[in-house]
Amino acid sequence: MTTQRNRTVRGTGRATAAAVAALCAVAALPGPAWAAGEAPYAYDSAAQRVKGAATTTDSPRLKAGSVYRDSIARDGKLYYRVDLDGVHHAYVSVVAVPPPGAKTDYSDGIKVSLQDGSGSQCGAQETQFGPAGYTRPLTAYAVREVEPGHDGGSCQSPGAYYVLVERTSKSAATPEDWGLEIRHVTEPEVKTAGPTEAPEDWPSASPQPPGGGPQKRKGGTSFHDAASVTEGEWRDDIKPGETLFYRVPVNWGQQLFATAELGSSPTGDEYVSNALVLSLDNPAGGHVDDNTLSYNGKQATLALDPNPPVAYANRFDSDNSVSAVRFAGWYYLSATLNPDLAAEYGDKPVPLTLRVNVVGKANNGPGYVGDPGPFAVTDDDRDAAASGQSGAEAEATSGTMKVVAATGIGAGAVLLLGLGGWTLAARRRAAQEAAAARTAQGPTQYGPPPAW
Template sequence: MRGALATMAAVFAVAALPGQAYAAGAPGSYTFDPDAESAVGADISAEASKLEPGGVYRSAIRSGQKLYYRLDLDAKTNAYVSAVVVPKSGGKVSYGDGITVSIRDSSDDECSSQDAVFGSAQYPRPIAAYASRRIDKDGSCQDAGTYYVLIERETKETSDQGEWDLELRYASEPQLAKPSPEATTAPTAWPSASPPPPAAATDNTRRGGAGYYDATSLETGEWKDRIEPGQTLFYRVPVDWGQQLFATAGLSNSTSEKSAYVSSALAVSLENPALGHVAEVSPTSYSGKPISVPFDPLPPVAYENRYDSSDDVGGMRFAGWYYLSVSLSPEVAKPYGQKPIALTLKISVKGEAEESPYKGDAGIFAVTPGDKDAARQGQSGAQAAEAAGERDTMKLVAAAGIGAGTVLVLWLGAWTLIARRRAAAAPAAPTGGPYPYGGPPQAW
């Protein structure tokens, strides 16, 4: 019983721990996953450190460097490795600066690759890309064995040569319920008409996160926030199989009396559940007046989208959380000051959810009831995980309570039974004399 009671005490102690508040950091800051392990990339493939499925890692890359990381893959699982590159705040980046992420077999044949580069919006901010080894009877890289993730950095001579941080994620795609999909070509047409403007909630303020780890959850609706020059805010939207995502970002007017034209001031990017780049809006200029920029219509989420080579179609291949990052150029501060500017996000998720093609637990490639609750409540990914942990804790509390109660009842029952048996087995007390058991009581 002491073990059960100790378990209950420990559980209650955990349940009493205070929660954390997650909010976007200062301009230029990025929230890394606190559970990320350190992984040092190797210049030589033979010395590459191994990445594990489901792992999150922190690393760094210098200008012009090529880094290898190792994967041990079987012959049946699709593998995805993403890299978020985080340049130092205040540094200079040029058009075309960025990284290329690729997965290669032991003979250095490329399985796939994707770039994360700075285009016309030439200011430092987190950008992401991924690469995959996909099982395909007509593809390459099909054998089990050793593979490598190669990350290559491109930096112009006029750009900041300092080290960039990296956040790496390795995800394995679940096995299909059926041996192979019926269709092996991507759709070529889908609804392109923009939906009616979503209704604004009564309390429609949602404060964006400072990274993919603490991205704030959104559902269909119109949401408001504030963004400072040099800041990047992160949001996430659950999109299930067969559903289509529409998103528009807008800036309000500035209250400053000054008026100036800032080119490529607002950059908005979309990444899929594996943090592969899907699409971006053309970086929009700002002159102190309201602006609004929508994404081009994206296809509904479908497994077959992977058979298209373009990012905006091929990237919509999974159900799960889709991530929006919104960046405001630090140059906006020069004419308009560092004061935050009102930001509006209009989100629409259209269509009925369809059945998952996977068997068993789909992990990050699914939309769960808990995900929908998180989107409804506006929780960050970190807060949703904390809430799920609290629910599990309370289940443990209940189980421990029931267990302790059962142990106590059984112990009392056993004690009572033993006492009765002892009483029944004891000899009858002799009669006569003031001390029937052979003398007066002894002093202890």
């Protein structure tokens, strides 16, 4: 069945301490914080504060490979600058984060566009809340693509380009400022030009449910701390108003299928429309697709529309859901539960099952000139997906290993040092707790507590 196209340390002692501290930092990473039934968005800790300007002349510069934070008012239009060469494709993505409980209209949304110095629009994407109508993080990105063999011209020459971020509705019902998380990444050119047309059709038959049975995997609260998953069936619980994030490594030539199921309720049968939104975003932070389901207390399942296998040529399609599946890397799934469920079913978590299939044999892709950056699936990525590491945890682990390498200390020695410290601390805590308990109970026939 097919779907037709339609859419670096001084001194050994100091080095050891640095390595151990780094390792301990990984273990001490905080878990998600939940508040009043809604999860705050965990902005990337490396994000720099920036303030978008009202004009291109005053716009602050965004550096490639960096993450930024800003906010945008109800009637906001913000400009930023990016300096581009004439070789790399460029992407600027925005996550718009309304405050929890903010009012929204179905037409509220975010638009990101990229313009050259003459005002020509190079690319744009707009995303709205749509029929679901309730607050959740929204993503959109703008693209500057370099055409093979270009001789300059509109959106092709090196120079200053301008990113415009807009709220697309000025509804009086949505006065609150929205937070913004902004990323700028570049994609290298390819060694050899390939097809310049997107596929006309691709497999769309739903694959067999992933084997192995359900496994527990707690979703993250943002793209930065999204829980890594691989093919399989993943169990979580989601509260009204929460958005949970997961990421899946999808390589060149592979096709992602995803479904979400809300479990049945033991207490009610009230109908809630648009009870769950399941969204898919690509490695550059561009929106790919979303879907919703309604709920009446019985189990309900939704599936994302089947997109083609990941291919470089997909970018030539006019349908955003096809063109967005243009490179390998981490693809992000997010699930948001309608806050209205609290009124009908209480503010208790609802069982959520995420089923992920990654179909097809991975291939080498187009062959980039230089480091592909986020547009690849590495062994470390596959390990993270198998273990459930979030992006933040994977980055911290990678940083720790770099410290270990720089200090010349074996990873095993660092682990032993770290584990020794943790064991000693645990014994001390246990002894203190035991002593406190005996003091509270008074003397016993067994005499004084042992000395540790």
